[in-house]
Amino acid sequence: MKNITLALCGVALLLGSCNQTAPVESTPTAAAPSAPAAPAAVPPATLSTPPVNDTATAPAPAVAPSKLKEAETLKLSFAFKPAPNPDDPEHPKTSAFLKVQGSQPQEIDLGKFASKPDIVDADKAKLAGFPSGMLLGFRSYQASSGTSSDLAVLNVGGRRLRIVQRRVEETASEPGVFETSREIPLPPNTIVAPAKK
Structure with missing residues (x-):
């Protein structure tokens, strides 16, 4: 009987010692997640060098001089054509036109005049009081x-x-x-000059 009691006491002590050691061993394991994690190793170049944006820093390409459109010279001249005169059929009038010669030629109607106009050169224009710097001029008498x-x-x-x-x-x-009768817009990048006779 004594032997049985001693055996039971030994088993109880053994079980008690096992229960006491388990919490001691598990305590560090439970505390491990709360410890701060060590930072991952980052290459020094990643921290100090910002990303490069090629689109923002790339300079705009310069326009090649050969691609620039050269100024076009428009040649001006007068043209005169007979026009019927209902008031006096024996003395027809003359229709005057301003001809603009270029890539987009124009013929602008200037109206009808009693007689064929005479072209006014620089000397006659100065004597007759025509505007200074005029390109072309005429007088119909x-x-x-x-x-x-x-x-x-x-x-x-x-x-x-x-x-x-x-x-x-x-x-x-x-x-x-002299009074302005009309104005004609010019195409961009053009120069105007009287046509050579």
């Missing part, structure tokens, strides 16, 4: 009334052509004043 019709073409800032006209009475003490 009507003998029956003693009235002249003057017309001049001016270049305004390289952007448009200005047509100016006036009437000159022989009996007037002073010639009339």
